[in-house]
Amino acid sequence: MGHRDVFGTVKVVVAILDWHELNGICYGFASPASALNFNGANSTCAGYNAVLLTVSDLEEHTFLTRFMDYDTDYWVDLELNAATGEYLWPDGTSPNSSLWYPNEPNFTGDRVRYTTSTGSATQHTHLLADIYSSRVRSYICQRNAVRIGETGIGKETPHVSASHYVQITNISTKSRLQCAKTCLQTFKCGLIGYLSSSSECLMLQWAANNASLSVDPGFRFHTIERDCSIS
CATH class of the missing domain: 3.50.4.10 (Hepatocyte Growth Factor)
Known part of the structure; x- marks a missing residue:
């Protein structure tokens, strides 16, 4: 990714990820300043020989939320499947139902992020909610250690x-x-x-x-x- 300065020169901005390991998987957390739309986040992860986050179980979820910044959203690799009307991981499975915010998904977007900014006002942990892929959010990459x-x-x-x-x-x-x-x-x-x-x-x-x-x-x-x- 990059931007042009006042002279028109393209400056490349390299995202620095904060890596943590669990059970042989490395998770790289981007800072809020490195936020991107879904496609940009997906491409950045690929540059690290990684993919956007998928979450397989509650142990992994609990581990990940320890490193998330409050009031920061993080892209995950869930996509709305038009044929089934479900949000699915790349392997075709559904996320654990307990990972969704109450009243989510509400089908107002094609992608999903972890967030603390929706649902109950007393809910302070990151949970899943749908969103449009064009929005700019932070992200988590994952790869084998x-x-x-x-x-x-x-x-x-x-x-x-x-x-x-x-x-x-x-x-x-x-x-x-x-x-x-x-x-x-x-x-x-x-x-x-x-x-x-x-x-x-x-x-x-x-x-x-x-x-x-x-x-x-x-x-x-x-x-x-x-x-x-x-x-």
């Missing part, structure tokens, strides 16, 4: 820390990076160990108790982490 192991190896951690993990499996891989990627794609790993002399890859998972993992001291251990800051 990038794990460090997809772009490199996570930070190296001392050998002794492996005592808090249990072994899932032990395989042979070409490199530490391949070990990390295999672990991410196949298992829920918290830690990998790699022994370069034998190409041995340990895949480890956090244990509540202090497990006793006995391995060659030549293993190098790396955490596998989610990171919402990586595009």
Whole structure:
């Protein structure tokens, strides 16, 4: 997005999103100053390798509302389906009925936003209400959390820390990076160990108790982490 200054030069304004993570999903909150119409918000999310917000359950809703600014509306990716007369998420499902404001939707728009500015005067939490897509509102983008192991190896951690993990499996891989990627794609790993002399890859998972993992001291251990800051 951009605007022209008094000399006619186009200045590009980059939206800075405030990212928060829940259950492997990153949610980026735009500030009120970055408000856009629906199409503009949708395009901006795409620029972050993300999509506009969809809400699957009440846990997610409760988490999201903690970071919303009061008196600020946020676009969500609900659209009025002309054939069914319902507002549907992109996968064709309906939102949880408890997420709507009382007397909403009232079918006065083709899209939907989270808002605190409609419904009961005593209602102070963000809930859903319909609106026309041409209106300008803030927005929330979402994408899968990038794990460090997809772009490199996570930070190296001392050998002794492996005592808090249990072994899932032990395989042979070409490199530490391949070990990390295999672990991410196949298992829920918290830690990998790699022994370069034998190409041995340990895949480890956090244990509540202090497990006793006995391995060659030549293993190098790396955490596998989610990171919402990586595009």
